[in-house]
Amino acid sequence: MKQRQASLADVARLAGVSAGTVSRTLSRPAMISGATRARVHAAVDRLGYVANGSARALATRRTLTVGAIVPRFGSSSFPTMIQALETTLAVSGYTLLLSAPEYPRSLEPAIVRTLLERGVDAVALLGAEQAPQTFSLLAAHRIPFVLMWDLDSSGGDSIGFDERSAAALVVDHLADLGHRSIGFIGGRAAANQRARSRFRAVVENAARRGLDLCEQALLETDYGFREGFEAMQTLIRARAPVTAVIAGNDYLAAGALSALDRAGIAVPRSMSIASFNDNEFAAYLHPALTTVRLPIAAIGEQAAQYLIARLAGERPSRTGPLEVELIVRSSTGPAPRQPELTADGRVEGTK
Amino acid sequence: MKQRQASLADVARLAGVSAGTVSRTLSRPAMISGATRARVHAAVDRLGYVANGSARALATRRTLTVGAIVPRFGSSSFPTMIQALETTLAVSGYTLLLSAPEYPRSLEPAIVRTLLERGVDAVALLGAEQAPQTFSLLAAHRIPFVLMWDLDSSGGDSIGFDERSAAALVVDHLADLGHRSIGFIGGRAAANQRARSRFRAVVENAARRGLDLCEQALLETDYGFREGFEAMQTLIRARAPVTAVIAGNDYLAAGALSALDRAGIAVPRSMSIASFNDNEFAAYLHPALTTVRLPIAAIGEQAAQYLIARLAGERPSRTGPLEVELIVRSSTGPAPRQPELTADGRVEGTK
DNA sequence: TTGTATGCGTTATCAA
DNA sequence: TTGATAACGCATACAA
Numbered sequence: 001m002k003q004r005q006a007s008l009a010d011v012a013r014l015a016g017v018s019a020g021t022v023s024r025t026l027s028r029p030a031m032i033s034g035a036t037r038a039r040v041h042a043a044v045d046r047l048g049y050v051a052n053g054s055a056r057a058l059a060t061r062r063t064l065t066v067g068a069i070v071p072r073f074g075s076s077s078f079p080t081m082i083q084a085l086e087t088t089l090a091v092s093g094y095t096l097l098l099s100a101p102e103y104p105r106s107l108e109p110a111i112v113r114t115l116l117e118r119g120v121d122a123v124a125l126l127g128a129e130q131a132p133q134t135f136s137l138l139a140a141h142r143i144p145f146v147l148m149w150d151l152d153s154s155g156g157d158s159i160g161f162d163e164r165s166a167a168a169l170v171v172d173h174l175a176d177l178g179h180r181s182i183g184f185i186g187g188r189a190a191a192n193q194r195a196r197s198r199f200r201a202v203v204e205n206a207a208r209r210g211l212d213l214c215e216q217a218l219l220e221t222d223y224g225f226r227e228g229f230e231a232m233q234t235l236i237r238a239r240a241p242v243t244a245v246i247a248g249n250d251y252l253a254a255g256a257l258s259a260l261d262r263a264g265i266a267v268p269r270s271m272s273i274a275s276f277n278d279n280e281f282a283a284y285l286h287p288a289l290t291t292v293r294l295p296i297a298a299i300g301e302q303a304a305q306y307l308i309a310r311l312a313g314e315r316p317s318r319t320g321p322l323e324v325e326l327i328v329r330s331s332t333g334p335a336p337r338q339p340e341l342t343a344d345g346r347v348e349g350t351k
Numbered sequence: 352m353k354q355r356q357a358s359l360a361d362v363a364r365l366a367g368v369s370a371g372t373v374s375r376t377l378s379r380p381a382m383i384s385g386a387t388r389a390r391v392h393a394a395v396d397r398l399g400y401v402a403n404g405s406a407r408a409l410a411t412r413r414t415l416t417v418g419a420i421v422p423r424f425g426s427s428s429f430p431t432m433i434q435a436l437e438t439t440l441a442v443s444g445y446t447l448l449l450s451a452p453e454y455p456r457s458l459e460p461a462i463v464r465t466l467l468e469r470g471v472d473a474v475a476l477l478g479a480e481q482a483p484q485t486f487s488l489l490a491a492h493r494i495p496f497v498l499m500w501d502l503d504s505s506g507g508d509s510i511g512f513d514e515r516s517a518a519a520l521v522v523d524h525l526a527d528l529g530h531r532s533i534g535f536i537g538g539r540a541a542a543n544q545r546a547r548s549r550f551r552a553v554v555e556n557a558a559r560r561g562l563d564l565c566e567q568a569l570l571e572t573d574y575g576f577r578e579g580f581e582a583m584q585t586l587i588r589a590r591a592p593v594t595a596v597i598a599g600n601d602y603l604a605a606g607a608l609s610a611l612d613r614a615g616i617a618v619p620r621s622m623s624i625a626s627f628n629d630n631e632f633a634a635y636l637h638p639a640l641t642t643v644r645l646p647i648a649a650i651g652e653q654a655a656q657y658l659i660a661r662l663a664g665e666r667p668s669r670t671g672p673l674e675v676e677l678i679v680r681s682s683t684g685p686a687p688r689q690p691e692l693t694a695d696g697r698v699e700g701t702k
Numbered sequence: 703t704t705g706t707a708t709g710c711g712t713t714a715t716c717a718a
Numbered sequence: 719t720t721g722a723t724a725a726c727g728c729a730t731a732c733a734a
Contacts, residue, residue, distance in 0.1 A: 079429075097416075098448070116401045225634070371721065715722105
């Protein structure tokens with residue numbers, strides 16, 4: 001019973017045709033007469049034949065496989081992007097080869113080499129935390145690739161949104177409501193390209209609107225509930241003179257809201273909160289939470305479509321940044337309004 | 352400049368040796384003399400040679416690739432499992448081929464066929480929402496596979512935890528605190544094997560402890576913040592006579608807590624909340640939230656180790672369910688205590 | 703419409 | 719230690 005898997009030759013023998021005919025029957029049925037086609041299919045079913053992709057790849061020089069390098073899979077919006085990427089690729093027959101390196105590994109060229117050995121037809125890079133060598137390797141092997149999330153990087157085409165306009169939406173919103181002094185709880189700029197540009201975008205926009213973004217209220221931490229909770233506690237304890245806080249992502253927002261709740265500080269009466277919405281769940285955290293909805297799934301979809309086009313020999317024109325949307329949920333609760341400051345500028349509720 | 356990638360033959364020519372020697376130099380350097388080894392490596396570097404995995408797979412009959420089928424990637428704990436799976440596999444040189452079908456597609460046999468064509472050496476199935484045919488196909492092709500999450504399924508080995516003991520931990524905790532009547536907000540049992548067994552586990556344990564789990568307080572919904580929010584609102588409006596509610600996962604817990612907050616119902620004074628902790632973030636939602644920490648990352652790791660062992664020709668013994676842990680955060684807030692009931696048995700705070 | 707023959711790039715077997 | 723040669727399974731150009 002230890003027989004190997006059925007091959008094209010086995011099918012051909014059983015069907016009484018040549019191997020070439022079987023191959024054609026499976027790939028271009030139109031070329032084959034109805035009678036033999038039926039015989040071949042019968043043999044295929046009977047033997048449970050499944051094509052050997054390695055042999056096919058060797059002969060055709062394509063694997064119908066796309067590689068993805070995804071740093072920091074866990075607490076990010078990358079799974080959503082990957083889902084969209086994979087689903088869209090699958091429609092066109094492509095399979096996704098996933099590499100989810102934990103932090104320092106994402107800089108190892110070995111990852112790209114593995115992908116190249118596997119013969120991926122294209123590569124998707126998420127978050128652009130790769131070594132420069134990655135790009136030269138891909139270029140040297142003429143593998144089309146796309147950068148997801150980050151619009152600024154050079155070297156290849158990229159699909160993403162503009163952090164500056166996203167930040168502008170939130171900051172403008174808060175400024176228009178009358179806030180003059182705000183805080184920001186964001187990811188670690190030192191360790192994370194995305195956190196860095198978001199950080200910068202908030203700072204620049206605050207400056208543009210003349211908002212006070214005091215150093216004391218500018219916190220960097222890991223993305224996470226606990227981190228958001230602790231960061232907000234820090235702000236509260238320090239009595240940071242702010243009337244609104246922007247959270248860098250959903251996790252931070254959730255933690256921050258929880259900390260405010262625990263401290264008895266009412267949102268939005270005593271403190272306004274806004275958040276970048278990576279995971280599309282910040283929206284449901286609090287009825288008065290303003291969020292910027294980032295086009296996460298759309299990035300995955302469009303990146304897939306870009307690669308598919310490239311692999312079809314087209315040269316898609318560069319698309320602009322994907323649209324970012326501000327969600328103000330005034331309908332599900334009181335809209336953020338001019339905060340009531342205490343005499344000394346402290347936030348109400350800090351004791 | 353349109354030359355194809357360098358092949359083993361190219362390297363051999365440049366190094367002045369045979370192709371076989373190059374192959375051996377790369378795979379079993381010990382067999383080769385220092386001098387030729389150096390020459391070969393020089394040629395490899397010079398040409399930027401990368402092995403062709405398809406040809407290697409064809410010759411060796413192994414791809415060093417493991418397939419994973421992952422339904423409902425988005426709002427689940429699967430990304431964490433995948434990260435652990437991939438990381439552990441990578442250490443042993445295996446790459447992950449990811450299939451993340453949206454719902455109905457997970458039942459298509461075409462997915463498994465694609466994986467088989469790609470020549471995966473093994474397959475990991477997450478959440479066991481696959482068609483029965485999946486298992487027979489894998490068996491017919493003698494592909495080792497492992498079921499992740501679900502311990503009960505038959506057909507292959509599985510790595511997971513026991514929903515019943517997880518539920519027992521929470522229910523016992525609430526019962527010991529003196530709660531007599533509780534509610535449960537869980538996932539949709541009809542659409543989701545995992546939600547179903549969790550549901551059942553809670554019901555059975557409640558019965559075992561003589562807790563009242565009235566139908567009115569037994570809600571099924573999609574996993575999500577909004578859904579948890581709305582479910583809890585439903586309970587509040589219906590004035591469900593419960594003093595504690597168990598949330599089926601983190602998202603539901605977050606939404607439920609938000610709804611309680613909005614309704615002015617104090618946790619845990621007027622209502623106790625406990626939650627299954629798929630994503631390890633429920634822990635930070637509320638200082639008095641009791642959670643069952645599910646061994647998500649451990650499942651990914653152990654599944655990888657299981658497959659690696661199988662692929663090495665071993666036959667690992669069945670391991671029992673992974674450990675589940677109850678986290679009571681009394682240190683970060685008041686522990687849930689005997690709730691104060693109103694005269695007519697209503698929960699305090701519902702108006 | 704179908705069969706034949708060759709090549710894809712690697713590993714493995716057997717000699718030298 | 720190294721070289722020659724034969725698979726591995728499929729696709730395709732060419733012939734029939």
